[in-house]
Amino acid sequence: YEHRENQCLIHQREVGADVESFSTGLRAALRENPDVILLGELRDLDTISAALTAAETGHLVFGTLHSGTASSAINRIVDVFPGHQQGLIRAQLALSLRAVVSQRLIPTKAKKLVPAIEKLIVTPAVATGIREGQDHYVRTAMHTGVEEGMVTLERSLASLVRKGVIDRETAFRHAMDPKGLQHLLE
Template sequence: MSELDIRKLLKSVIAYKASDLHLVSGSEPQIRIDGKLIPLNLPKLDGKQIEEMCYGIITDKQKKIFEEEGELDFALMVPNVGRFRVNYYTTLGDIAAAFRIIPLKVPTLEDINAPEIFYQIIKREKGLILVTGPTGSGKSTTLAAMLNEINTHERKHILTIEDPVEFVHENKKSLFSHREVGSDTKSFAIALKYALREDPDIILIGEMRDKETISAALTAAETGHLVLGTLHTNSASQTVNRIIDVFSGDEQPQVRAMLSTSLVAVISQALIPKIGGGRVATFEILINTPAIANLIRENKTHQIYSQMQLNQQQTGMQTQTQVILKLLKNHVISKEDALRYSNRPEELKNLIQAL
Protein backbone atom coordinates (compact mmCIF):
# COMPACT_ATOMS: atom_id res chain seq x y z
CA MET A 1 0.00 0.00 0.00
CA SER A 2 1.26 3.50 -0.74
CA GLU A 3 0.53 7.16 -0.10
CA LEU A 4 -1.40 7.13 -3.38
CA ASP A 5 -3.89 4.67 -1.88
CA ILE A 6 -4.62 6.89 1.13
CA ARG A 7 -5.27 9.79 -1.24
CA LYS A 8 -7.69 7.59 -3.19
CA LEU A 9 -9.47 6.64 0.02
CA LEU A 10 -9.71 10.28 1.12
CA LYS A 11 -11.02 11.21 -2.33
CA SER A 12 -13.78 8.63 -1.81
CA VAL A 13 -14.75 10.42 1.45
CA ILE A 14 -15.32 13.58 -0.60
CA ALA A 15 -17.04 11.73 -3.47
CA TYR A 16 -19.56 10.02 -1.17
CA LYS A 17 -20.10 13.21 0.89
CA ALA A 18 -18.99 11.22 3.94
CA SER A 19 -17.78 12.79 7.19
CA ASP A 20 -15.17 10.21 8.26
CA LEU A 21 -12.86 7.43 7.08
CA HIS A 22 -11.86 4.57 9.40
CA LEU A 23 -8.88 2.25 8.87
CA VAL A 24 -8.83 -0.67 11.31
CA SER A 25 -6.89 -3.91 10.95
CA GLY A 26 -9.02 -6.90 9.91
CA SER A 27 -11.67 -4.72 8.24
CA GLU A 28 -12.16 -3.10 4.87
CA PRO A 29 -11.91 0.73 4.95
CA GLN A 30 -15.19 2.19 6.20
CA ILE A 31 -16.74 5.64 5.75
CA ARG A 32 -19.44 7.42 7.74
CA ILE A 33 -22.37 8.82 5.75
CA ASP A 34 -25.19 10.65 7.61
CA GLY A 35 -23.93 9.17 10.87
CA LYS A 36 -23.84 5.52 9.69
CA LEU A 37 -20.68 3.48 8.99
CA ILE A 38 -20.55 1.92 5.53
CA PRO A 39 -17.76 -0.46 4.39
CA LEU A 40 -16.12 0.39 1.06
CA ASN A 41 -16.09 -2.47 -1.43
CA LEU A 42 -12.35 -3.09 -0.95
CA PRO A 43 -10.15 -5.89 0.47
CA LYS A 44 -9.66 -6.09 4.24
CA LEU A 45 -6.56 -4.33 5.52
CA ASP A 46 -3.96 -5.71 7.91
CA GLY A 47 -1.92 -3.73 10.43
CA LYS A 48 1.17 -3.61 8.20
CA GLN A 49 -0.76 -2.13 5.27
CA ILE A 50 -2.35 0.52 7.49
CA GLU A 51 1.04 1.35 9.03
CA GLU A 52 2.61 1.87 5.58
CA MET A 53 -0.27 4.11 4.50
CA CYS A 54 -0.31 6.11 7.73
CA TYR A 55 3.46 6.55 8.07
CA GLY A 56 3.60 7.75 4.46
CA ILE A 57 1.83 11.02 5.32
CA ILE A 58 3.49 12.08 8.61
CA THR A 59 6.85 13.56 9.57
CA ASP A 60 9.56 11.79 11.57
CA LYS A 61 8.71 14.01 14.54
CA GLN A 62 5.04 12.95 14.41
CA LYS A 63 6.07 9.30 14.04
CA LYS A 64 8.23 9.61 17.18
CA ILE A 65 5.33 11.17 19.16
CA PHE A 66 2.97 8.40 18.03
CA GLU A 67 5.42 5.62 18.92
CA GLU A 68 6.05 7.13 22.37
CA GLU A 69 2.46 7.97 23.27
CA GLY A 70 0.38 5.52 21.21
CA GLU A 71 -1.85 8.44 20.07
CA LEU A 72 -1.44 11.19 17.50
CA ASP A 73 -3.74 14.08 16.52
CA PHE A 74 -2.95 16.27 13.53
CA ALA A 75 -4.50 18.13 10.61
CA LEU A 76 -3.74 16.99 7.07
CA MET A 77 -4.06 19.09 3.93
CA VAL A 78 -4.28 16.96 0.78
CA PRO A 79 -3.90 19.15 -2.34
CA ASN A 80 -6.92 19.02 -4.66
CA VAL A 81 -8.73 16.76 -2.16
CA GLY A 82 -9.37 18.57 1.12
CA ARG A 83 -8.40 19.12 4.72
CA PHE A 84 -8.76 16.43 7.39
CA ARG A 85 -8.52 16.11 11.16
CA VAL A 86 -6.66 12.85 11.79
CA ASN A 87 -6.23 10.59 14.81
CA TYR A 88 -3.85 7.62 14.88
CA TYR A 89 -4.24 5.08 17.68
CA THR A 90 -3.41 1.43 18.31
CA THR A 91 -5.85 -1.44 18.67
CA LEU A 92 -4.58 -4.86 19.78
CA GLY A 93 -1.06 -3.76 18.87
CA ASP A 94 -1.91 -2.58 15.33
CA ILE A 95 -2.08 1.01 14.12
CA ALA A 96 -5.56 2.32 13.28
CA ALA A 97 -6.68 5.70 11.96
CA ALA A 98 -9.73 7.96 11.85
CA PHE A 99 -9.94 10.82 9.33
CA ARG A 100 -12.58 13.57 9.72
CA ILE A 101 -13.26 15.88 6.78
CA ILE A 102 -12.89 19.62 7.46
CA PRO A 103 -14.61 21.56 4.67
CA LEU A 104 -12.28 24.03 2.93
CA LYS A 105 -15.14 26.53 2.70
CA VAL A 106 -15.79 28.10 6.06
CA PRO A 107 -19.56 27.89 6.72
CA THR A 108 -21.79 30.89 7.36
CA LEU A 109 -24.51 31.14 10.01
CA GLU A 110 -27.00 30.96 7.14
CA ASP A 111 -25.42 27.66 5.99
CA ILE A 112 -26.14 26.04 9.38
CA ASN A 113 -29.65 27.58 9.69
CA ALA A 114 -28.59 29.31 12.89
CA PRO A 115 -31.37 30.84 15.02
CA GLU A 116 -31.48 34.66 15.18
CA ILE A 117 -30.08 34.69 18.75
CA PHE A 118 -26.67 33.46 17.39
CA TYR A 119 -26.22 36.78 15.57
CA GLN A 120 -26.87 38.66 18.82
CA ILE A 121 -24.64 36.73 21.21
CA ILE A 122 -21.51 37.04 19.04
CA LYS A 123 -21.79 40.83 19.23
CA ARG A 124 -20.93 40.69 22.94
CA GLU A 125 -17.64 42.31 23.91
CA LYS A 126 -16.86 39.78 26.63
CA GLY A 127 -18.11 36.58 28.20
CA LEU A 128 -18.19 32.84 27.61
CA ILE A 129 -20.10 31.10 24.79
CA LEU A 130 -20.08 27.30 24.96
CA VAL A 131 -21.01 24.97 22.12
CA THR A 132 -21.54 21.44 23.40
CA GLY A 133 -22.58 18.02 22.18
CA PRO A 134 -21.19 14.55 21.50
CA THR A 135 -18.32 13.91 19.08
CA GLY A 136 -19.42 14.48 15.49
CA SER A 137 -22.36 16.73 16.35
CA GLY A 138 -21.05 19.71 14.37
CA LYS A 139 -19.60 21.82 17.22
CA SER A 140 -16.56 22.91 15.17
CA THR A 141 -18.79 23.87 12.24
CA THR A 142 -21.03 26.03 14.45
CA LEU A 143 -18.04 27.80 16.02
CA ALA A 144 -16.46 28.35 12.58
CA ALA A 145 -19.71 29.92 11.34
CA MET A 146 -19.81 32.25 14.37
CA LEU A 147 -16.21 33.37 13.81
CA ASN A 148 -16.91 33.81 10.09
CA GLU A 149 -19.77 36.18 10.92
CA ILE A 150 -17.50 38.25 13.19
CA ASN A 151 -14.73 38.17 10.54
CA THR A 152 -17.16 39.50 7.92
CA HIS A 153 -18.40 42.46 9.96
CA GLU A 154 -15.93 43.42 12.70
CA ARG A 155 -12.29 44.36 13.08
CA LYS A 156 -11.12 42.01 15.84
CA HIS A 157 -8.03 39.98 16.69
CA ILE A 158 -9.25 36.37 16.89
CA LEU A 159 -6.95 33.85 18.56
CA THR A 160 -7.78 30.16 18.11
CA ILE A 161 -6.20 27.42 20.23
CA GLU A 162 -6.98 23.98 18.79
CA ASP A 163 -5.73 20.39 18.73
CA PRO A 164 -5.40 20.30 15.74
CA VAL A 165 -6.40 23.53 13.95
CA GLU A 166 -9.55 22.71 11.97
CA PHE A 167 -11.09 25.51 9.90
CA VAL A 168 -8.46 27.96 8.61
CA HIS A 169 -10.03 31.41 8.26
CA GLU A 170 -8.85 34.02 5.78
CA ASN A 171 -8.58 37.50 7.23
CA LYS A 172 -11.54 39.55 5.98
CA LYS A 173 -12.10 42.39 8.46
CA SER A 174 -10.63 40.49 11.42
CA LEU A 175 -7.10 39.22 12.03
CA PHE A 176 -6.69 35.52 12.87
CA SER A 177 -3.89 33.89 14.85
CA HIS A 178 -4.32 30.10 14.65
CA ARG A 179 -2.34 28.18 17.29
CA GLU A 180 -2.03 24.40 17.21
CA VAL A 181 -1.42 22.47 20.42
CA GLY A 182 1.69 20.34 19.92
CA SER A 183 3.35 22.48 17.26
CA ASP A 184 2.62 26.13 18.18
CA THR A 185 2.09 25.65 21.94
CA LYS A 186 2.49 22.83 24.43
CA SER A 187 -1.04 22.80 25.87
CA PHE A 188 -4.38 24.60 25.96
CA ALA A 189 -3.65 25.86 29.49
CA ILE A 190 -0.22 27.27 28.58
CA ALA A 191 -1.57 28.91 25.41
CA LEU A 192 -4.37 30.52 27.45
CA LYS A 193 -1.93 31.74 30.09
CA TYR A 194 -0.02 33.70 27.43
CA ALA A 195 -3.08 34.54 25.29
CA LEU A 196 -3.92 37.65 27.32
CA ARG A 197 -0.51 39.13 26.35
CA GLU A 198 -1.25 38.61 22.66
CA ASP A 199 -3.94 41.31 22.62
CA PRO A 200 -6.87 39.16 21.45
CA ASP A 201 -10.47 40.38 21.35
CA ILE A 202 -11.85 36.87 20.87
CA ILE A 203 -10.39 33.52 21.95
CA LEU A 204 -11.55 30.16 20.59
CA ILE A 205 -10.63 27.15 22.75
CA GLY A 206 -10.95 23.93 20.75
CA GLU A 207 -11.70 21.85 23.82
CA MET A 208 -12.09 22.70 27.51
CA ARG A 209 -10.69 19.41 28.81
CA ASP A 210 -9.41 20.12 32.31
CA LYS A 211 -9.65 22.34 35.36
CA GLU A 212 -6.67 24.50 34.32
CA THR A 213 -8.14 25.27 30.90
CA ILE A 214 -11.65 25.94 32.24
CA SER A 215 -10.24 28.21 34.96
CA ALA A 216 -8.17 30.19 32.42
CA ALA A 217 -11.21 30.45 30.10
CA LEU A 218 -13.38 31.87 32.92
CA THR A 219 -10.67 34.41 33.80
CA ALA A 220 -10.29 35.49 30.15
CA ALA A 221 -14.09 35.86 29.84
CA GLU A 222 -14.15 38.02 32.99
CA THR A 223 -11.29 40.26 31.87
CA GLY A 224 -12.89 41.68 28.75
CA HIS A 225 -12.55 38.92 26.15
CA LEU A 226 -15.20 36.99 24.27
CA VAL A 227 -14.29 33.32 24.77
CA LEU A 228 -15.78 30.52 22.66
CA GLY A 229 -15.24 26.92 23.69
CA THR A 230 -16.53 23.36 23.43
CA LEU A 231 -17.45 20.65 25.94
CA HIS A 232 -18.66 17.08 25.45
CA THR A 233 -21.98 17.42 27.25
CA ASN A 234 -25.46 16.58 25.99
CA SER A 235 -27.62 19.39 27.36
CA ALA A 236 -27.33 23.02 28.35
CA SER A 237 -28.01 22.53 32.08
CA GLN A 238 -25.63 19.55 32.22
CA THR A 239 -22.90 21.83 30.83
CA VAL A 240 -23.19 24.24 33.75
CA ASN A 241 -22.88 21.35 36.22
CA ARG A 242 -19.90 19.87 34.36
CA ILE A 243 -17.94 23.13 34.64
CA ILE A 244 -18.71 23.52 38.35
CA ASP A 245 -17.98 19.85 39.14
CA VAL A 246 -14.45 20.09 37.70
CA PHE A 247 -13.54 22.16 40.77
CA SER A 248 -13.23 20.99 44.39
CA GLY A 249 -16.03 21.68 46.89
CA ASP A 250 -14.39 24.74 48.50
CA GLU A 251 -13.70 26.32 45.06
CA GLN A 252 -17.23 25.81 43.74
CA PRO A 253 -18.92 28.91 45.27
CA GLN A 254 -16.33 31.17 43.60
CA VAL A 255 -16.67 29.31 40.27
CA ARG A 256 -20.47 29.62 40.44
CA ALA A 257 -20.09 33.36 41.03
CA MET A 258 -17.66 33.71 38.09
CA LEU A 259 -19.86 31.62 35.79
CA SER A 260 -23.02 33.52 36.76
CA THR A 261 -21.44 36.80 35.59
CA SER A 262 -19.30 35.65 32.63
CA LEU A 263 -21.50 33.06 30.90
CA VAL A 264 -23.26 34.41 27.80
CA ALA A 265 -24.83 31.27 26.32
CA VAL A 266 -24.69 27.48 26.07
CA ILE A 267 -25.62 25.95 22.72
CA SER A 268 -26.07 22.19 22.97
CA GLN A 269 -26.41 20.48 19.64
CA ALA A 270 -27.03 17.14 17.96
CA LEU A 271 -27.19 16.04 14.33
CA ILE A 272 -30.26 13.90 13.59
CA PRO A 273 -30.73 11.87 10.36
CA LYS A 274 -33.38 13.34 8.06
CA ILE A 275 -36.04 11.26 6.34
CA GLY A 276 -34.68 10.71 2.85
CA GLY A 277 -31.01 11.34 3.68
CA GLY A 278 -28.79 14.02 5.17
CA ARG A 279 -28.83 15.30 8.74
CA VAL A 280 -30.38 18.27 10.52
CA ALA A 281 -28.84 20.15 13.46
CA THR A 282 -30.90 20.70 16.60
CA PHE A 283 -29.83 23.56 18.87
CA GLU A 284 -30.79 23.69 22.53
CA ILE A 285 -30.10 27.27 23.62
CA LEU A 286 -29.50 28.53 27.16
CA ILE A 287 -29.06 32.31 27.52
CA ASN A 288 -27.67 33.64 30.78
CA THR A 289 -30.53 35.91 31.83
CA PRO A 290 -30.58 37.46 35.34
CA ALA A 291 -32.88 34.60 36.45
CA ILE A 292 -30.46 31.92 35.10
CA ALA A 293 -27.46 33.73 36.65
CA ASN A 294 -29.25 33.69 40.00
CA LEU A 295 -29.85 29.91 39.77
CA ILE A 296 -26.16 29.29 38.95
CA ARG A 297 -24.97 31.50 41.81
CA GLU A 298 -27.34 29.93 44.35
CA ASN A 299 -26.54 26.34 43.32
CA LYS A 300 -30.05 25.68 41.97
CA THR A 301 -28.95 24.39 38.57
CA HIS A 302 -31.67 21.69 38.66
CA GLN A 303 -34.17 24.52 38.06
CA ILE A 304 -32.42 25.79 34.89
CA TYR A 305 -34.39 23.57 32.50
CA SER A 306 -37.80 24.83 33.65
CA GLN A 307 -36.50 28.43 33.58
CA MET A 308 -35.43 27.90 29.93
CA GLN A 309 -39.07 27.28 29.01
CA LEU A 310 -40.28 30.70 30.23
CA ASN A 311 -40.57 33.89 28.13
CA GLN A 312 -38.78 32.32 25.17
CA GLN A 313 -39.90 35.06 22.77
CA GLN A 314 -37.93 37.57 24.85
CA THR A 315 -34.93 35.42 25.82
CA GLY A 316 -34.25 33.49 22.60
CA MET A 317 -33.98 30.23 24.58
CA GLN A 318 -35.25 26.88 23.33
CA THR A 319 -35.09 23.28 24.53
CA GLN A 320 -34.02 20.33 22.43
CA THR A 321 -37.44 18.72 22.96
CA GLN A 322 -39.18 21.72 21.37
CA VAL A 323 -36.88 21.65 18.34
CA ILE A 324 -37.31 17.88 17.87
CA LEU A 325 -41.11 18.15 18.14
CA LYS A 326 -41.16 20.82 15.45
CA LEU A 327 -39.02 18.65 13.15
CA LEU A 328 -41.36 15.70 13.80
CA LYS A 329 -44.46 17.75 13.01
CA ASN A 330 -42.86 18.92 9.76
CA HIS A 331 -41.94 15.30 8.85
CA VAL A 332 -38.22 16.14 8.69
CA ILE A 333 -37.15 13.31 11.05
CA SER A 334 -38.65 9.95 12.07
CA LYS A 335 -40.18 9.23 15.47
CA GLU A 336 -37.54 6.53 16.09
CA ASP A 337 -34.65 8.93 15.47
CA ALA A 338 -36.39 11.67 17.46
CA LEU A 339 -36.47 9.42 20.54
CA ARG A 340 -33.00 8.00 19.92
CA TYR A 341 -31.30 11.39 19.81
CA SER A 342 -33.40 13.08 22.49
CA ASN A 343 -31.69 13.96 25.77
CA ARG A 344 -35.12 13.77 27.48
CA PRO A 345 -36.82 10.78 25.79
CA GLU A 346 -39.54 10.39 28.46
CA GLU A 347 -40.63 14.02 28.17
CA LEU A 348 -40.58 13.73 24.38
CA LYS A 349 -42.56 10.46 24.40
CA ASN A 350 -45.32 12.06 26.49
CA LEU A 351 -45.52 15.06 24.18
CA ILE A 352 -45.65 12.85 21.06
CA GLN A 353 -48.56 10.90 22.56
CA ALA A 354 -50.39 14.16 23.22
CA LEU A 355 -50.10 15.24 19.56
Protein backbone atom coordinates (compact mmCIF):
# COMPACT_ATOMS: atom_id res chain seq x y z
CA TYR A 1 0.00 0.00 0.00
CA GLU A 2 1.08 3.55 -0.59
CA HIS A 3 0.13 6.06 2.09
CA ARG A 4 0.24 9.66 0.90
CA GLU A 5 0.91 12.40 3.41
CA ASN A 6 -1.68 15.12 3.85
CA GLN A 7 -0.74 17.03 6.99
CA CYS A 8 0.02 13.78 8.77
CA LEU A 9 2.94 11.54 9.50
CA ILE A 10 2.71 7.80 8.99
CA HIS A 11 5.32 5.47 10.46
CA GLN A 12 5.12 1.95 9.13
CA ARG A 13 7.18 -0.87 10.58
CA GLU A 14 7.64 -4.30 9.05
CA VAL A 15 8.11 -7.24 11.39
CA GLY A 16 11.39 -8.94 10.59
CA ALA A 17 12.82 -5.95 8.72
CA ASP A 18 12.27 -2.97 11.05
CA VAL A 19 11.24 -4.62 14.31
CA GLU A 20 11.70 -8.03 15.89
CA SER A 21 8.01 -8.71 16.62
CA PHE A 22 4.55 -7.11 16.63
CA SER A 23 4.81 -6.44 20.36
CA THR A 24 8.26 -4.81 20.00
CA GLY A 25 6.96 -2.63 17.17
CA LEU A 26 3.89 -1.66 19.18
CA ARG A 27 5.97 -0.68 22.21
CA ALA A 28 8.22 1.43 19.96
CA ALA A 29 5.17 3.08 18.38
CA LEU A 30 3.76 3.97 21.80
CA ARG A 31 6.91 5.95 22.58
CA GLU A 32 6.02 8.26 19.67
CA ASN A 33 2.57 9.13 21.11
CA PRO A 34 0.53 8.14 18.04
CA ASP A 35 -3.12 9.01 17.50
CA VAL A 36 -3.89 5.74 15.69
CA ILE A 37 -2.19 2.34 15.75
CA LEU A 38 -2.91 -0.33 13.15
CA LEU A 39 -1.69 -3.84 13.88
CA GLY A 40 -1.60 -6.33 11.05
CA GLU A 41 -2.61 -9.21 13.28
CA LEU A 42 -3.32 -9.88 16.95
CA ARG A 43 -1.84 -13.34 17.24
CA ASP A 44 -0.02 -13.73 20.55
CA LEU A 45 -0.27 -12.80 24.22
CA ASP A 46 2.42 -10.09 24.11
CA THR A 47 0.89 -8.32 21.10
CA ILE A 48 -2.67 -8.48 22.45
CA SER A 49 -1.54 -7.32 25.88
CA ALA A 50 0.34 -4.36 24.38
CA ALA A 51 -2.66 -3.49 22.17
CA LEU A 52 -4.98 -3.51 25.21
CA THR A 53 -2.57 -1.27 27.12
CA ALA A 54 -2.40 1.13 24.17
CA ALA A 55 -6.21 1.26 23.96
CA GLU A 56 -6.51 1.81 27.72
CA THR A 57 -4.12 4.76 27.50
CA GLY A 58 -6.33 6.54 24.97
CA HIS A 59 -4.90 5.40 21.65
CA LEU A 60 -7.19 4.31 18.84
CA VAL A 61 -6.04 0.76 18.05
CA PHE A 62 -7.14 -1.28 15.05
CA GLY A 63 -6.13 -4.91 14.77
CA THR A 64 -6.98 -7.97 12.74
CA LEU A 65 -7.70 -11.45 14.02
CA HIS A 66 -8.80 -14.67 12.36
CA SER A 67 -12.21 -15.57 13.77
CA GLY A 68 -15.51 -16.99 12.57
CA THR A 69 -17.79 -14.33 14.05
CA ALA A 70 -17.58 -10.97 15.78
CA SER A 71 -18.50 -12.46 19.15
CA SER A 72 -16.04 -15.35 18.81
CA ALA A 73 -13.25 -12.82 18.17
CA ILE A 74 -13.63 -11.68 21.77
CA ASN A 75 -13.24 -15.23 23.04
CA ARG A 76 -10.20 -15.76 20.77
CA ILE A 77 -8.53 -12.77 22.44
CA VAL A 78 -9.43 -13.88 25.97
CA ASP A 79 -8.40 -17.50 25.35
CA VAL A 80 -4.83 -16.45 24.48
CA PHE A 81 -4.33 -15.63 28.18
CA PRO A 82 -3.90 -18.09 31.06
CA GLY A 83 -7.06 -18.84 33.04
CA HIS A 84 -6.05 -16.73 36.03
CA GLN A 85 -5.74 -13.62 33.80
CA GLN A 86 -8.90 -14.03 31.75
CA GLY A 87 -11.17 -12.12 34.15
CA LEU A 88 -8.84 -9.11 34.01
CA ILE A 89 -8.63 -9.31 30.21
CA ARG A 90 -12.43 -9.44 29.96
CA ALA A 91 -12.62 -6.33 32.17
CA GLN A 92 -10.02 -4.54 30.00
CA LEU A 93 -11.91 -5.45 26.82
CA ALA A 94 -15.23 -4.33 28.31
CA LEU A 95 -13.71 -0.91 29.03
CA SER A 96 -11.62 -0.34 25.91
CA LEU A 97 -13.19 -2.26 23.02
CA ARG A 98 -15.51 -0.12 20.89
CA ALA A 99 -16.45 -2.40 17.99
CA VAL A 100 -15.70 -5.68 16.24
CA VAL A 101 -16.27 -6.16 12.53
CA SER A 102 -16.15 -9.66 11.09
CA GLN A 103 -16.36 -10.57 7.44
CA ARG A 104 -16.73 -13.71 5.38
CA LEU A 105 -16.13 -13.78 1.67
CA ILE A 106 -19.17 -15.36 0.04
CA PRO A 107 -19.29 -16.65 -3.56
CA THR A 108 -21.69 -14.65 -5.72
CA LYS A 109 -23.90 -15.72 -8.59
CA ALA A 110 -21.32 -14.06 -10.88
CA LYS A 111 -18.55 -16.35 -9.52
CA LYS A 112 -16.87 -13.53 -7.60
CA LEU A 113 -16.56 -12.96 -3.85
CA VAL A 114 -18.53 -10.48 -1.78
CA PRO A 115 -18.14 -9.78 1.96
CA ALA A 116 -20.94 -10.66 4.34
CA ILE A 117 -20.27 -8.75 7.54
CA GLU A 118 -21.06 -8.83 11.22
CA LYS A 119 -20.77 -5.61 13.17
CA LEU A 120 -20.73 -5.64 16.97
CA ILE A 121 -20.86 -2.27 18.73
CA VAL A 122 -19.84 -2.37 22.38
CA THR A 123 -22.89 -0.95 24.17
CA PRO A 124 -23.29 -1.13 27.96
CA ALA A 125 -25.13 -4.48 27.57
CA VAL A 126 -22.36 -5.89 25.37
CA ALA A 127 -19.70 -4.63 27.81
CA THR A 128 -21.51 -6.46 30.63
CA GLY A 129 -21.59 -9.64 28.55
CA ILE A 130 -17.88 -9.36 27.78
CA ARG A 131 -16.95 -8.64 31.40
CA GLU A 132 -19.04 -11.52 32.76
CA GLY A 133 -18.14 -13.97 29.99
CA GLN A 134 -21.79 -14.27 28.98
CA ASP A 135 -21.70 -14.82 25.23
CA HIS A 136 -25.50 -14.94 25.03
CA TYR A 137 -25.67 -11.27 26.17
CA VAL A 138 -23.42 -10.35 23.27
CA ARG A 139 -25.39 -12.37 20.69
CA THR A 140 -28.73 -11.06 22.01
CA ALA A 141 -27.45 -7.48 21.85
CA MET A 142 -26.38 -8.03 18.24
CA HIS A 143 -29.87 -9.25 17.32
CA THR A 144 -31.63 -6.36 19.07
CA GLY A 145 -29.05 -3.62 18.40
CA VAL A 146 -30.00 -2.61 14.87
CA GLU A 147 -30.56 1.00 15.97
CA GLU A 148 -27.05 1.06 17.48
CA GLY A 149 -25.63 -0.06 14.12
CA MET A 150 -25.17 -3.74 14.83
CA VAL A 151 -25.41 -6.25 12.00
CA THR A 152 -25.59 -10.03 12.34
CA LEU A 153 -24.14 -12.32 9.70
CA GLU A 154 -27.66 -13.52 8.92
CA ARG A 155 -28.91 -9.96 8.37
CA SER A 156 -26.00 -9.34 5.99
CA LEU A 157 -26.64 -12.61 4.13
CA ALA A 158 -30.37 -11.85 3.85
CA SER A 159 -29.55 -8.44 2.38
CA LEU A 160 -27.27 -10.03 -0.22
CA VAL A 161 -30.02 -12.52 -1.16
CA ARG A 162 -32.64 -9.74 -1.49
CA LYS A 163 -30.28 -7.74 -3.72
CA GLY A 164 -29.78 -10.81 -5.94
CA VAL A 165 -26.02 -10.96 -5.29
CA ILE A 166 -26.06 -14.47 -3.77
CA ASP A 167 -28.61 -17.27 -3.90
CA ARG A 168 -30.53 -18.63 -0.92
CA GLU A 169 -28.62 -21.93 -0.88
CA THR A 170 -25.28 -20.12 -0.58
CA ALA A 171 -26.66 -17.91 2.19
CA PHE A 172 -27.86 -20.91 4.20
CA ARG A 173 -24.55 -22.71 3.70
CA HIS A 174 -22.70 -19.78 5.33
CA ALA A 175 -25.25 -18.86 8.03
CA MET A 176 -24.46 -19.50 11.70
CA ASP A 177 -28.19 -19.36 12.52
CA PRO A 178 -30.19 -20.88 9.63
CA LYS A 179 -33.52 -20.42 11.46
CA GLY A 180 -32.74 -16.75 11.99
CA LEU A 181 -31.84 -16.39 8.32
CA GLN A 182 -35.07 -18.12 7.31
CA HIS A 183 -37.05 -15.68 9.47
CA LEU A 184 -35.29 -12.69 7.86
CA LEU A 185 -36.02 -13.98 4.36
CA GLU A 186 -39.76 -14.54 4.96
